[in-house]
Amino acid sequence: MIQRLHTTERLSKIVKYNGVAYFCGQVGDGDTVAAQTTDCLARVDDLLTQVGSNRENILQAIIWVADIDDVAEMNAVWNAWIPQGHAPARACSEAKLGRAELKVEIIITAACP
Template identity: 65%
Template sequence: MIERIDTGQRMSKIVKHNGVAYLCGQVGDGATVSDQTRDCLSRVEALLNKAGSAPDRILQAVIWLSDMADFAEMNEVWDAWVPEGHAPARACGEARLARPELKVEIIVTAAC
């Protein structure tokens, strides 16, 4: 069974299938990559909770930065947020994001 949560015409915020939650990409508010990453991870955590999951159940994260020069700054926030011993498989790359002010987008897959 496939369960779609917070579904709109274009996308669902969460899709669950076979005990796995797939979250849509999350961006955050703020002037710096640290601010945006913190806000983004707060949104990820809220969606994980809504899906019946949690940060320690993340299987994979894909992170897009608008500028790889922000990699260390983003990692500082990420490392403080990920529960010790529960780091997921992760990829990080540079991409042009949907709006020029965006600096980071995070896409998460987690066990429920």
């Protein structure tokens, strides 16, 4: 059975199916790439908790940065956040994000053991 959580007319923040949780794109507040990444990952932590999962169960991360030159700054926050030995499959690319002030957006897929 497919379970949809925090659903609006446009999207569900979480879709669970067969023990896997798919999160919608997460963005964060702040003026810097590091601040937005930190806030974004705090939101991911909250969603993981809601589905009974954690960082060690992340299967995949898709990350967009508004400026590819900011990847090192984003990676510094990411590397400190992800548990050593539990790095997910990951892609990172430059993209024009939904609002001019956004610098980072992250989509997570996680197992729900």
